[in-house]
Amino acid sequence: MPRNRRPRDREAKSAEIVEAAATLFAQVGFDKTSMASVARSAGITTTTIYWYFQDKEALLVAVLDHLLTEMLQGLQAQAAHSWTDRLLWVVERLQEHSKLVTAVHALSATSTTVATWHSAFHELTDALLAEELRQSGVDAAQIPAMARLGVFTIEGLLMHPLPREEQRAVLELLSARP
């Protein structure tokens, strides 16, 4: 048996499943999306999904990886824009996927797979934010705590929809630092 026989097809197929799942997870939510509906949307049988992914949680992690890759590409594509414009772009993207954020938080308490992804994700975002803060000339000693405060604020805004002005007031207060 030859290794990597038709790897292209396998990847294409699993990508289709991931895309179908990504749409449904974002719109309907992870818990309320059945494996059957993912299969239907991908034009396959429920059991076929299990040939590509170990279980529903593994499918979620694949979806998260896919969205993260997309987001990092989108971020790179607009490197020309200002720091605050890019931050707003990230917030908007995350807002579209707030149901995924809550799902990750909920599952992190029980699933080690998701918990691992979650902390890796925050290591990445913390590093990105820290680098931006460093370039803004922020005192090095305060950077880690500030990066965390930034992440917490963004997640808070996702979880608690506020009128635009109040949202801006919070962000302004956050960035009003000595």
Place this chain on the structure above:
Amino acid sequence: MPRNRRPRDREAKSAEIVEAAATLFAQVGFDKTSMASVARSAGITTTTIYWYFQDKEALLVAVLDHLLTEMLQGLQAQAAHSWTDRLLWVVERLQEHSKLVTAVHALSATSTTVATWHSAFHELTDALLAEELRQSGVDAAQIPAMARLGVFTIEGLLMHPLPREEQRAVLELLSARP
């Protein structure tokens, strides 16, 4: 038929169910706790729960109300302590129920019942925090945004466990205000 016939018994029974559910929801999580296990823990049949609560979400709201009442009483009981001591007490209590917090966030996106409870809860906590800030002599115009930033930070710390020192660093940065 007399109104309020044996209201004591009815309340006592539903309180037993709520307490059983509160323990399981906090330990196992809302989604992973079955109505059957709540019933078993309360010494009744699954269907009996539905005589006291419309559905699983209504049971969750009853649990949340119960915990909130307990927390407000506990807060009042230690009115003598300092403001920061009381805040730490609240954070510790919430940490024990972080699974409830994620459940509320996740369900708020789809359930109007839970979403309503969620915003009522935050109106209350915002008011409490704002009052504390007012008494600390904070500029009135900045209070609403500061209260929100405080809530977001507390929730962020619940969702992303950090070493004690880093946790303190974030809280210190938050309270380091002109």
Place this chain on the structure above:
DNA sequence: ACCTGAACACCGTTCAAGT
């Protein structure tokens, strides 16, 4: 009024069987 046992539609997952 209160509680139950049997039943319903649905869920994630498995497995023997096909190609």
Place this chain on the structure above:
DNA sequence: ACCTGAACACCGTTCAAGT
């Protein structure tokens, strides 16, 4: 290697039947 249909254990919820 890849995909399926039938089956399994479980879930939240309903309902007719009991007291």
